[in-house]
Amino acid sequence: MKAIVFHKHGDSQVLEYSQLPDPEPGPGEVLVRLEAAALNGVDIWVRKGWPGLKLTFPHIPGADGAGEVTAVGDGVAGWTPGDQVVINSNLSCGQCEFCLDGYDNRCVDWDLLGETRRGTYAQYVVVPAANLYPLLEGFDKHTATAGGLVYHTAWHSLITRGNLRPGESVLVVGASGGVNTASIDIAKMSGATVFVVGSNHNKLQVAASLGADHLIDRSKDENWSKVIYQMTGKRGVDVVVDNVGTTFPSSLRAVRKGGRILTVGNTGGPKFEFDNRFMFAKHISLIGSTMGTHTEFAKVMQLIFSGRLKPVLDRTFPLSDARIAQERLEKGEQLGKITLAIA
Ligand code: ZN
Numbered sequence: 001m002k003a004i005v006f007h008k009h010g011d012s013q014v015l016e017y018s019q020l021p022d023p024e025p026g027p028g029e030v031l032v033r034l035e036a037a038a039l040n041g042v043d044i045w046v047r048k049g050w051p052g053l054k055l056t057f058p059h060i061p062g063a064d065g066a067g068e069v070t071a072v073g074d075g076v077a078g079w080t081p082g083d084q085v086v087i088n089s090n091l092s093c094g095q096c097e098f099c100l101d102g103y104d105n106r107c108v109d110w111d112l113l114g115e116t117r118r119g120t121y122a123q124y125v126v127v128p129a130a131n132l133y134p135l136l137e138g139f140d141k142h143t144a145t146a147g148g149l150v151y152h153t154a155w156h157s158l159i160t161r162g163n164l165r166p167g168e169s170v171l172v173v174g175a176s177g178g179v180n181t182a183s184i185d186i187a188k189m190s191g192a193t194v195f196v197v198g199s200n201h202n203k204l205q206v207a208a209s210l211g212a213d214h215l216i217d218r219s220k221d222e223n224w225s226k227v228i229y230q231m232t233g234k235r236g237v238d239v240v241v242d243n244v245g246t247t248f249p250s251s252l253r254a255v256r257k258g259g260r261i262l263t264v265g266n267t268g269g270p271k272f273e274f275d276n277r278f279m280f281a282k283h284i285s286l287i288g289s290t291m292g293t294h295t296e297f298a299k300v301m302q303l304i305f306s307g308r309l310k311p312v313l314d315r316t317f318p319l320s321d322a323r324i325a326q327e328r329l330e331k332g333e334q335l336g337k338i339t340l341a342i343a
Helices: 041-048 141-146 148-161 178-189 201-209 224-231 248-254 276-281 294-305 319-330
Strands: 002-005 016-019 029-038 064-072 084-087 124-128 132-134 169-173 193-198 214-217 237-241 255-263 285-288 313-318 337-341
Touching: 002 319, 016 319, 029 141, 041 319, 064 141, 064 148, 084 141, 132 294, 141 148, 141 294, 141 313, 141 337, 148 178, 148 237, 148 255, 148 294, 169 178, 169 248, 178 193, 178 201, 178 237, 193 201, 193 224, 201 214, 214 224, 224 248, 237 248, 248 255, 248 276, 313 319, 319 337
Parallel strands: 169 193, 169 237, 193 214, 237 255, 255 285, 313 337
Antiparallel strands: 002 016, 029 064, 029 124, 029 337, 064 084, 084 132
16 A cells, blocks of 8 residues: 655654555454545654654554545454544553543553554554444545544543533634634534634634634734733633643633633643742633543534534645645644545
């Protein structure tokens, strides 16, 4: 099969369009012929590598994908060749205390497709049968896969962990990234009033297209926490979605007393300082999470299929141009999700 591989960690130049043997499904696994894959920030982290990450090279990146079942392994029930599917990239054991408690994204043996296991930048991928979800007949595979990891992650953070209620106010720090656009979409669908801080006009237009109520251009208003404070009558917002991390000092100012700050990532870097006095004096809850559960994946896909949630698509590149696609993502030029078309 054709696939994008890398033999060592590094910049985008390590990515090669290459030929590999087709994978075969083991017991409990399914072989999927991919037609669409979506890019995520994690693809770039994996390509660059980090201390402790041990890959079997050549590695294939990619968490999100959609396509058609072409073969099933021993013991697989419920799937047959020809079934149209979207992939849930969260791999869990199904047996540990967290999996049995319904929090399979806290699994003791948790892993992400494309992280240590070969992913979706390829014509074929093997995944556990439990990680497939049936595609609504005729539904666009690029839209489905674009909604995979990021909507799943945003749903778990905002709805399950953050307990977002209708009528609440939400500030999303960042306007055009995958999880941020998903957060805006989910917050609007949930009946929240949404504030968005973005780095420029074009990115804020993506937020506007999703129904964001208040847009703050930080190229014009650098002190956005003060702007939020003024816009909310010196109250602050109920919830801040902050996946930058280094912006926590501003988010701690922008949130109301007793409010919540939700985080699922750190695009600004993993380590930073903040003034703890804001944390306790304002009774703030800081709520972290990563990815989502099998149940939430089904919920999110049903909402995408019904049109209540609408993933924003940026550009689609052919599989062979995955390097160019990753460079676009790495520069932050995308307005919505970048996908790969796989023939
Ligand atoms: Zn488990």
